[in-house]
Amino acid sequence: xxxxxxxxxxxxxxxxxxxxxxxxLDGVNLTIPYGQFAAILGRNGSGKSTFAKHCxxxxxxxxxxxxxxxxxxxxxxxxxxIRRACSMVFQNPDNQIVATVxxxxxxxxxxxxxxxxxxxxxxxxxxxxxVDMYEYRMHxxxxxxxxxxxxxxxxxxxxxxxxxxxxxxxxxxxDPRGRADVMHVLHRLHKEKGxxxxxxxxxxxxxxxxxxxxxxxxxxLILDGTPRRIFVQTRKLHSLGLTVPQSVQLLEALNxxxxxxxxxxxxxxxxxxxxxxxxxKGGRA
Amino acid sequence: xxxxxxxxxxxxxxxxxxxxxxxxxxVLVMAMIVALFVCSHxxxxxxxxxxxxGLIAISKLSLRxxxxxxxxLLVIILFTAVLNLFLTPGDMLxxxxxxxxxxxxxxxxxxxxxARLVLxxxxxxxxxxxxxxxxxxDGLERLLSPLKKLHLPIxxxxxxxxxxxxxxxxxxxxxxxxxxAQRARGADFDSGNLLHRAKxxxxxxxxxxxxxxxxxxxxxxxxxxxxxxxxxxxxRMRQLQLGRDDAICVIVAILFLGGAIVLQILx
Ligand SMILES: Nc1ncnc2c1ncn2[C@@H]1O[C@H](COP(=O)(O)OP(=O)(O)OP(=O)(O)O)[C@@H](O)[C@H]1O
Ligand SMILES: [Mg+2]
Numbered sequence: 001x002x003x004x005x006x007x008x009x010x011x012x013x014x015x016x017x018x019x020x021x022x023x024x025l026d027g028v029n030l031t032i033p034y035g036q037f038a039a040i041l042g043r044n045g046s047g048k049s050t051f052a053k054h055c056x057x058x059x060x061x062x063x064x065x066x067x068x069x070x071x072x073x074x075x076x077x078x079x080x081x082i083r084r085a086c087s088m089v090f091q092n093p094d095n096q097i098v099a100t101v102x103x104x105x106x107x108x109x110x111x112x113x114x115x116x117x118x119x120x121x122x123x124x125x126x127x128x129x130x131v132d133m134y135e136y137r138m139h140x141x142x143x144x145x146x147x148x149x150x151x152x153x154x155x156x157x158x159x160x161x162x163x164x165x166x167x168x169x170x171x172x173x174x175d176p177r178g179r180a181d182v183m184h185v186l187h188r189l190h191k192e193k194g195x196x197x198x199x200x201x202x203x204x205x206x207x208x209x210x211x212x213x214x215x216x217x218x219x220x221l222i223l224d225g226t227p228r229r230i231f232v233q234t235r236k237l238h239s240l241g242l243t244v245p246q247s248v249q250l251l252e253a254l255n256x257x258x259x260x261x262x263x264x265x266x267x268x269x270x271x272x273x274x275x276x277x278x279x280x281k282g283g284r285a
Numbered sequence: 286x287x288x289x290x291x292x293x294x295x296x297x298x299x300x301x302x303x304x305x306x307x308x309x310x311x312v313l314v315m316a317m318i319v320a321l322f323v324c325s326h327x328x329x330x331x332x333x334x335x336x337x338x339g340l341i342a343i344s345k346l347s348l349r350x351x352x353x354x355x356x357x358l359l360v361i362i363l364f365t366a367v368l369n370l371f372l373t374p375g376d377m378l379x380x381x382x383x384x385x386x387x388x389x390x391x392x393x394x395x396x397x398x399x400a401r402l403v404l405x406x407x408x409x410x411x412x413x414x415x416x417x418x419x420x421x422x423d424g425l426e427r428l429l430s431p432l433k434k435l436h437l438p439i440x441x442x443x444x445x446x447x448x449x450x451x452x453x454x455x456x457x458x459x460x461x462x463x464x465x466a467q468r469a470r471g472a473d474f475d476s477g478n479l480l481h482r483a484k485x486x487x488x489x490x491x492x493x494x495x496x497x498x499x500x501x502x503x504x505x506x507x508x509x510x511x512x513x514x515x516x517x518x519x520x521r522m523r524q525l526q527l528g529r530d531d532a533i534c535v536i537v538a539i540l541f542l543g544g545a546i547v548l549q550i551l552x
Binding site for chain 2: 056058080083084087088090092094095096097098099100101103104107108109110111112113114115116117120121124138139140142156157160
């Protein structure tokens, strides 16, 4: 049985202006099974985007290999099948929207695939419904908000019916409302369609919602596990230039100054509130 | 200021004019341009004016919007009108001061030029306002597709055009942003002589240029991700189909444009 994305000893070398070679990725072993919602974290320049580009053969390994849905990205004749299986959404929605009408943009990928017109229409409508942008199908993209644009971009890849969508900081340019909408859509795609989601992000509250978190640093895979296991390693995360969710921060601070002895693995505000409630009641009793 | 540029912008809608096949519209606009240049008599121009503004009314475009499209070209229109007004020699002299004079012929010529340019812009913006750039380039691609046999890159040109149209508003927005940023740093774009103002544009053009290249690079990657590989095996969601409405459109055009040309020849 093949995996959705399987990076084996993945290394990516590039040469800068002074012709010295650098490694953006250095021996990364990372396997993402079908249907997983994975988040990838890491500070600026840690190699996240470079990894993302290897997932659909936009970048090719200098060493090791990447298998996408069982297909080796180094095989030139498989490139289009790989890109069909695994799509990508980028940070800046303005730079990935091709058309001047929302529905025509969503249709772009399907037109390139040579899908018959009737079927294109059907899939475009379905994709727009999935991202809650159907009412906007005749709008001009440049008049939409950032979150709406990003959902259009997601619809554009969704219509191509990929098994996996890799998103490179899709919420980085959005306001909190737009971010929440995009995250809602991603969870829906994951639950209802079973699509594998690989989310690259700098927002811990988004990573917390994933089933799995992988942390890159200087091109190495440093941490890999469930959010609950990763986010309690506060000192390690700080040394990697990352923050932890505020709920974890709060509980840890209480442990430090009030010797509260709390379990710090509260990933959401609700969990944190529960712990605090138990602690406060216990304290009073 | 920059937001006023509406020429070449599409206004989504679902009027009768929006549904006409882009090929029909392109051919008819060509015919309109020919008619505008063939005609010079007042009677012919009345017919053409009725035709073009009638179509604008049918398309439910606000007149203000169409006239706003004239704004960027106002200087050129006024300039040519003034030159023609004062520098046309003629028999019916109305006023003279040294080398400049106003003649009846001058007035007619100036009026003709203004009418011609205004109708030209109104008519072509009618096409671009009611036809999405994708449809527009689609129509052009189809009209020119016989040239593909000669190995001319028709599809590529059409794609380049539609992307250029897509990025006009984005780049306008960006230019606005950069200008504000430079103003905040004390740049002055509105005073001084021409050379001074031209120099003031450099700090705008350089960042705009750099960011355009970055955008182009990202866009190319995004298009590749969506399986774009040129013309190979491509289908379209919107099939172009000539129908009854196109026939009506053509007949109306023949009546008006043909009528105007006949009037021109007869008078
Ligand atoms: N083709 C290339 N040419 C030059 N430098 C490159 C190239 N590819 C990657 N790099 C460098 O490799 C490193 C990793 O880059 P990458 O974009 O993957 O980081 P990232 O984790 O996505 O960072 P960010 O959070 O800023 O997006 C960076 O230092 C980057 O400058
Ligand atoms: Mg990045």
